[in-house]
Amino acid sequence: MKSIIQPVQGTHDFYPEDMAIRTWLYGIMRSVAESFGYQEWEAPLIETLDLYAAKSGEELVEKQSYVLTDRDGHRITLRPELTPSLARMIAQRQERLTFPVRWWSFGPFWRHERTQKGRRREFFQWNVDMIGAQSPEADAENVAVLATFFRRVGLGPNRVIIYVNDRRLMNAKFQEFGIAQDLWPVASGWIDRKAKMSPEAWLAYGNELGLSAGQISRLQTVLGDSNLWQQSQELGRFFKAVDALGISDYVQYEPSIIRGLLYYTGTVFEAWEIAGDIKRSILGGGRYDNLMADVGGEALPAVGWAMGDVVMTLLLEKYGLLPKDLSPQPASVLVTAFDQERLLASYRIATELRKAGIATALYPEPAKLPKQFKYADKMGARVTLVIGPDEAAKGQVTVKDLASGTQQTLTQADVVAAVRQILVSPRAR
């Protein structure tokens, strides 16, 4: 092993074949989001530390953010999440924007976490948010973007599921069970941990947090009640809208979904893999009606979610849903370089092909033909052109179809048409 300088831990090198996957995913995200009327936007990749200090979780700001001091002495942060930037940008144009606003974004984020399966320190996230609407139907529409994405990439409802609950409903239960209001976040955190702990440890933990045995047992009953949603007017409307949107096969009520994060105020949801070796949600989101005001803007209701590229790519790989032909040939045509004397003739014919809209690579220096043909084969070119002394003397070009192995020698004026003909014909052999 030579001493190649190592990449930064938790980063990912996108070689062309990796980039092809990312670009493909990006295209589907765009197409799905736009079909719902969402507009693409982007925030700066660096923000002031203050922006996150306002409302992001302590863990995220204190322990996981990349913080640096610039040459003016300002403390800046590589963004660990997008929502604060969204709140900031919405607040800045509050008077100018026409609400509700639907925005989507796909970009890089940084968190200094211990790397593991499905988690890197530099990663991409797809954020989809609607600001300025507060109906349960709006929540359903926001979720429909996600479900439609799943359908588009081929992740059927037999593979992934979106669990939904509502913080308002759970808070009402807390109240009903006599749980003091300052314990609600703790109780939510306790519920959020249910799937991650053994039943005994989980019960003991609830006790430790200050919940009484009676409260724990009543909460347990509630968490097992898949019809609990019927007690919520909002969820009732939400599920009707889900039905109308044609995504009910993907969406299911789940009373134990509550999200650990403090700022959710209403509908919350998480997507899970059904046959999961990924033992955590693959994405999450919900309604956060107070966040805009907390960041200094006017109060505006909002709903949204974020999905990471790493876990999604793992899932698509696992189920064989990545397109096979994602690494297309860099060019359809390779023009060989016979010798120095004929080199410029090759350059000229390559220029003609490009003018005709045909992707054409040149072998950049004279070399033995077997080597150049091998190169053409490896890079996936369909056609090779040869201008050697014989062709040059008559103003001709040899055009070979690499798929069939047949070739013809033509006058230069006929080359573009012949190449085009080969490129539209099936790859027979």
Add this chain to the structure above:
RNA sequence: GUGGGCGUAGCUCAAUUGGCAGAGCGGCUGACUGUGGAUCAGCAGGUUGAGGGAUCGUGCCCCUUCGCCCACCCCA
């Protein structure tokens, strides 16, 4: 931040209790001096992640370090 596993050729991996570092694939060259894929022959390719220690002797044992993987923590 905590715990565990793994680093051998470009890639996938071998190497007996601690005793000459190997194979397949890929690469290059040629068979075939103006034609790719297939076949055959040959060649090149390594500070065994890095640094230190114990040993007559280490890819293998011990320590340190870097990286990767897995789980915990956390999940915006």
